[in-house]
Amino acid sequence: MEEFAAVSGISRPTVSKYFNDPDSVRLSTRKKIEAALERYEYRPNIFAVNQNRKLTKTIGIVVPYLADPFFGELARNLEFYCVEAGFRPRLFSSQGQQDLENEALSSLQALKPAGVLLAPLGRKSDISAIEKFCQNVPTVLFDSNLPDVRQAYIGSNNSQFADLIVEYLCETGEPPCFFEMKTPANPNANRRRQGYVQAMERLGHEPCIVQAEGEGWDFEEISRREGARALQAKQFKTSTVLCSNDRMAIGLLTACYELNLGAGRGVNDDIRIAGQDNHPFSRYTCPPLTTVSQDYEAISKNAVNLLLYAINGGAYRQESQLYDGKLIIRQSA
Amino acid sequence: MEEFAAVSGISRPTVSKYFNDPDSVRLSTRKKIEAALERYEYRPNIFAVNQNRKLTKTIGIVVPYLADPFFGELARNLEFYCVEAGFRPRLFSSQGQQDLENEALSSLQALKPAGVLLAPLGRKSDISAIEKFCQNVPTVLFDSNLPDVRQAYIGSNNSQFADLIVEYLCETGEPPCFFEMKTPANPNANRRRQGYVQAMERLGHEPCIVQAEGEGWDFEEISRREGARALQAKQFKTSTVLCSNDRMAIGLLTACYELNLGAGRGVNDDIRIAGQDNHPFSRYTCPPLTTVSQDYEAISKNAVNLLLYAINGGAYRQESQLYDGKLIIRQSA
DNA sequence: GTGAAAATTTTGCGCGCGTAAAGTTTTAAA
DNA sequence: TTTAAAACTTTACGCGCGCAAAATTTTCAC
Known part of the structure; x- marks a missing residue:
């Protein structure tokens, strides 16, 4: 910058000022800088x-x-709103590992970010590390809440999700069974199960929960394998299955295909399958997946907005917003 | 570091040395530092x-x-091999936009990276910007080559891909038509088309190419829409379609479902559909997608290795390796 | 032409560290 | 015990810039 200022015929601090805000310097100076640029x-x-x-x-x-x-989709939306607000987003992925989550936070601390949008690992998160981080940097949690941390959180109203789709499924056919991971990564899954149970009881049906063994993020494969096992063992007591999320539903659809079971809401189909999330691929499964859509727009927009509010000194720690899902009816259920 | 050195009872430069290589300091010193840590x-x-x-x-x-x-999958592999080699990977996405690609490179320059693994946008890339960047930073291109830049490149042998699967498809049924984007983002698509044409001619069949109109990265939707149109207009002259990549195949599968066409290699099926890439989801489509798998392992491993060689001062600019694909036979074709 | 405000320059310090050179202490071998 | 090597500390400078205060110049209205 020193050298560039010299060839511009301007002092370094003025050049620095220009890069901070081009309008903050005299027009003639600005033109000199831009010519040199x-x-x-x-x-x-x-x-x-x-x-x-x-x-x-x-x-x-x-x-x-x-x-x-x-x-990926969520990150894309968040990045968009950050840029729109004049900020530079920097993306990190924990890859399912606690040490990488901690390292990301540590890297971020070094970057002195204005704020951070954090979707924590959940069960695998290092709570105390996150707590400390939040004390130093304005942070808004999204996707998955960490109740112990008592931090601002933007997410989906997961109990409403199950409520919404259970009601739809019961109205249009047999009441659904619930298919989920035995040891889910984050508390959303628990809330979805509870929502399912409550909705079923409210409608006078007996809940039926099937759990898939398995660890890690390879949901489709776990669901395909465990789903096939459950189907063969006739663990689903009705011909309708509500999956805890779309990725499990995708795996279950594959299991059905491989077992020669027709999935869908047609009269000749054997089983109805529904998911939750409106995963980017759920539109393209065969049959296309009936699901409850997260309000991606609202979540990303408001997560960024709340963070901006926090950055500007607002009291935000207690803030927390949950957004309702919308029923997306496709052919699978 | 100053303060930490003080409470450790050690000088700052020694502490600095420790963080550079814990073994480079005396054991007693190391223990003092680690205790303080x-x-x-x-x-x-x-x-x-x-x-x-x-x-x-x-x-x-x-x-x-x-x-x-x-x-996402490729990045995960690359990150793994970088970490294994003792480096810290830092991930950027161009999100399909030239300015973001340039910004990523500019950010990287500021980071003084030991090297960079770059999968360029392709047609949308700012060639001269990338050329300049490569002169300053050891860079290995992957996934998509930029012939004008004449830079080291690790990728797939795309003409072999088409050759492999065309032969398989011809042996097991009608020769395939080829379905691709009209204006593909990168040169791989062109090489795949050429591979298709050559393989067809070699086997004595007439090539039949159908192109989908559309811009952007929403391949599934473009393929579903344009695929449905082509199916209805009977543009596919045979009952077998080889797609330029798996994402297009996924969209085409959806189109078939919606048009009530049975996709698969069963005797009762109407159309066979194959893709290329072995996309993470191709295993879970219904029917599971027959495809040519990129050698993810070899590509990521060797891209990192070549970069390490370059970082250590090796002459690498002329190096270029293409890896053959493997036929993955599933139910779709 | 005068004066005050605005813009700019100069000066100086700081961020959190790496690194080189010179001096000091510790360690291990002779 | 002596001695040289190894490890360490001290000192000093640099990376590429932000920022604040004081000094200077430019601008513009009167």
């Missing part, structure tokens, strides 16, 4: 900038597993 | 570290579109 292609080093700035324009986004298109 | 939780600021180091331990990974699970 065309000839010399100088750009400030963003990390050196951040090191000194009190308030950075960086927002960190941390998701638990980026190879899951659900988080 | 347990009580005070100090960690060096990675960005400040990078600013001064001549050789950083950071490797940049840039992919064109992270919401595509194909790249």
Whole structure:
């Protein structure tokens, strides 16, 4: 910057000011800088900038597993709203591992971000590390809440999800069984199960829960394998299955195909399958998946908004918003 | 670090040395530092570290579109091999936009990475920007080559892909038509088309190519819409369709479902559909997708290895490796 | 032409570290 | 015990920039 300022015929601090806000310098100066800029292609080093700035324009986004298109989509939305607000998003993925989640937070601390949007691993998260982090950096949790941390949270109203789709399924056919992971990664799954049970009881049906053994993020495979086992063992007491999430539903659809069971809501079909989330791929399964859509727009928009509020000094720790899902009726149920 | 060195009873440069290589200090010193570390939780600021180091331990990974699970999976593999080699990977996504690709490269320059693994946007890439970048930073291209840049490249032998699956499809049924985007994002698509044409001619069949109109990364939707149109207009001259990639195949499967066409290789099925890539979801489509698998392992492993070779001063610019695909036979064809 | 406000420059310090050179202490071998 | 090597500390400077205060210049209205 020193050298660039010299060839521009301007002092370094003025050039620095220009890069902070081009309108903050005299027009003639600005033109001199921009003329030099065309000839010399100088750009400030963003990390050196951040090191000194009190308030950075960086927002960190941390998701638990980026190879899951659900988080890819969510991250894309969040990035969009961050850019729109004039911030630079920086994306991290925990890849399902606690040490990587901690490392992401540690990297972020070093970046001095204005704020952080964190979708924690859940059960695998290092609660105390996250707690400490939140004390230093304005943080909004999303997707998965960490009740112990008592931090601002934006997410879905998971009990409403199950309520909504159980009601639909009961109205249009046999009441659904519930298919989930035995040891789910985050508390959403628990709330969905509870929502299912309550909705079933409210409608006068007996709940039927089937749980899949397995660890990790390979939901489709676990669900395909365990789903096939459950189907063969006739563990689903009705011909309708509500899955805890779309990825499990996708795996179960595959299991049905392989067992020669027709999935769908047609009169000739053997089993109805529904999911939850409106995963990017749920539109393209065969049959297309009936599901409850998360309000991606509202969640990402309001997560960013709440974070901006926090960045500007608002009292945000107690804030928490849950958004209702919308029923997406497709052919699978 | 100053303060932490003080409470450790050690000088700052020694502490710095410790963090660079814990074995480079005397054992008694090391224990003193590690004892203090347990009580005070100090960690060096990675960005400040990078600013001064001549050789950083950071490797940049840039992919064109992270919401595509194909790249999510590839990135996950690359990250793994980077970590294994003792480097810290940092992931960027261009989200299909040229300005974001340039910004990622600019951010990376500021990070002084030891090297960069770049999957360029392709047609949308800013060639001159990438050329300049490659002159300053050891860079290995992957997934999609940029012939003009004449840079080291690790990828798949795309003409072999088509050759392999065309032969299989011809042996087991009607010769395939080819379904692709009209304006594909990268040169792989062209090579796949050429491979298809050559294989067809070699086997004495007339090629039949159907192209889908549409821009962007929403391949499934484009393929579903345009695929349905082509099916209704009977543009596929045989009952077998080879798609340029798995995501298009997934969209086409959905189109078939919606048109009540049975997809698969069963005797009662109407149409056989195959893809290319072995996309993470291709296992779970209904029917599961027959495809040619990219050698994810070999590509990511060797891309990292070549980059490490370059980082250590090897002459790598001319290096270029293409890996053969493997036929994955499932139920769709 | 005068004066005050606005813009800019100068000066100086700081961020959180790496690193090189010179001086000091510790260690291990002779 | 002596001695040299190894490890360590001290000192000093640098990375690429932000930022604040004081000094200077420019601008503009009167």
